[in-house]
Amino acid sequence: MQQDQFVDVQNSYGRCLQSGHFIQRFYEIFMDSHPDVRKAFANTDMGRQRHALRRGISNAILYGGGHTLVQRVIEETADLHSRRGRAPIPPFLYDYWMESLIQAIRECDPRVTPQLEQRWRDALAPAIRLFIERY
Numbered sequence: 001m002q003q004d005q006f007v008d009v010q011n012s013y014g015r016c017l018q019s020g021h022f023i024q025r026f027y028e029i030f031m032d033s034h035p036d037v038r039k040a041f042a043n044t045d046m047g048r049q050r051h052a053l054r055r056g057i058s059n060a061i062l063y064g065g066g067h068t069l070v071q072r073v074i075e076e077t078a079d080l081h082s083r084r085g086r087a088p089i090p091p092f093l094y095d096y097w098m099e100s101l102i103q104a105i106r107e108c109d110p111r112v113t114p115q116l117e118q119r120w121r122d123a124l125a126p127a128i129r130l131f132i133e134r135y
């Protein structure tokens with residue numbers, strides 16, 4: 001069977017980015033979602049971080065679609081977020097990450113539906129699962 005490439009999710013991501021404030025809005029929601037999130041980014045240059053996440057989400061959707069080309073970069077991000085990495089992220093924070101992302105999508109994609117939200121969750125689940133496994 002052919003892999004699901006999550007074209008609908010890629011298109012939704014395109015609409016979100018076109019809104020011009022998607023990544024910024026995501027970080028506002030995410031920072032307010034749990035005190036540990038704001039602490040984790042205390043010394044981060046958020047301008048640089050917004051660019052990194054913009055790419056990070058793209059790569060995570062591709063990884064969810066089974067693209068082997070992004071395997072390495074996703075593994076590097078998993079290492080970065082592991083206990084031994086530069087930015088260790090305890091697994092429970094991924095729920096806050098996902099819920100904040102869904103909230104930002106609801107605000108920024110004019111064509112969002114509950115079905116599409118579920119597709120986003122399905123697309124990002126493999127990357128999140130790997131990050132948690134490698135913690």
Ligand code: HEM
Nearest residue numbers: 037040041043044052056057060077087089093094097128
């Ligand atoms: C699937 C979810 C996530 C993805 C795809 C992701 C992606 C990334 C990427 C690509 C970087 C590297 C930035 C660079 O090039 O230096 C990064 C850094 C970082 N991420 Fe995540 N991340 C995720 C979840 C989280 C969560 C849940 C937190 C919790 C607070 C978090 C906190 C951080 C921090 C603190 C950094 C380092 C920032 C710095 O360099 O100061 N990330 N993330």
